[in-house]
Amino acid sequence: MILESSKTGDFLVTIRPEEERDHAAVRQVNLDAFETTLEADLVDSVRPGSRPLVSLVAELDCAVVGHILFTPVTVRDGETISKVIGSA
Numbered sequence: 001m002i003l004e005s006s007k008t009g010d011f012l013v014t015i016r017p018e019e020e021r022d023h024a025a026v027r028q029v030n031l032d033a034f035e036t037t038l039e040a041d042l043v044d045s046v047r048p049g050s051r052p053l054v055s056l057v058a059e060l061d062c063a064v065v066g067h068i069l070f071t072p073v074t075v076r077d078g079e080t081i082s083k084v085i086g087s088a
Contacts, residue, residue, distance in 0.1 A: 011060055018055040018067065023047070025064035026057065043088045046071055053085065 018026065023044075030040035046052075050071045057067030074085040 012064075014059040015056055016059065018052075018057045018069075022057050022064055022067075028069045029064060029067050039088060043067070043069060044085075046088065 013063065027040045027044060030043055031037060033039070044068070049069045052069055054070040056068050057064045071086045071088075073084050073088050075082045075084055
């Protein structure tokens with residue numbers, strides 16, 4: 001299912017839900033985008049234990065070139081528990 005496609009100049013960018021087959025490409029996108037492996041490692045570690053609210057990839061010429069992930073997060077600070085949305 002394609003959520004959105006937009007034509008930018010001569011490029012057709014497709015936004016679609018992330019699939020398991022995208023994991024290696026998403027990791028590479030994060031490695032290319034950040035100076036350390038922390039973001040790529042975070043995304044990889046969050047996947048198995050969470051139910052993402054949104055996990056989308058951007059494709060250009062059938063290659064993954066972008067990724068966004070929103071997951072529910074519980075933050076505990078002493079007695080205070082907050083439910084928030086984390087993004088990666």
